[in-house]
Amino acid sequence: MLNLPWVITFGPLREEDEWEPVVCGPYERSHALALAESVVADEELMAVVEPLLPHASADEIRSEIAAAKMAAEGEASVAAGADLYGDYEEIIDESFAETTVEEQPVEPSPPPRPEEIRAGFARIAAQLTGQPG
Numbered sequence: 001m002l003n004l005p006w007v008i009t010f011g012p013l014r015e016e017d018e019w020e021p022v023v024c025g026p027y028e029r030s031h032a033l034a035l036a037e038s039v040v041a042d043e044e045l046m047a048v049v050e051p052l053l054p055h056a057s058a059d060e061i062r063s064e065i066a067a068a069k070m071a072a073e074g075e076a077s078v079a080a081g082a083d084l085y086g087d088y089e090e091i092i093d094e095s096f097a098e099t100t101v102e103e104q105p106v107e108p109s110p111p112p113r114p115e116e117i118r119a120g121f122a123r124i125a126a127q128l129t130g131q132p133g
Contacts, residue, residue, distance in 0.1 A: 011046045013044045
């Protein structure tokens with residue numbers, strides 16, 4: 001999956017912000033992660049980076065949707081059977097429970113240069129068309 005093309009969906013972080021999400025890509029995975037990190041670093045945005053599944057038929061897409069539904073149903077049944085107020089102290093390691101996270105601003109890595117992204121586009125196009133990159 002790491003070699004697939006990736007897309008970034010940018011959207012509002014707060015529910016009161018109402019605007020349509022912006023989908024960008026396709027990118028190589030490392031470029032998508034760096035761009036998403038760079039864009040959301042200074043703004044209150046949400047970015048979702050996910051692989052673009054280049055299916056060539058409606059049946060392949062239906063199969064992917066069915067698999068996603070089955071996975072969601074499986075997760076829902078596990079969550080329904082879980083004891084939400086169980087003995088959580090058994091699960092939490094004491095050293096983990098005592099650690100505190102100091103909030104320090106994290107500097108985003110620099111985004112890839114436009115020529116690097118264009119070269120990635122060419123590699124993705126070659127991959128999708130089956131031509132040598």
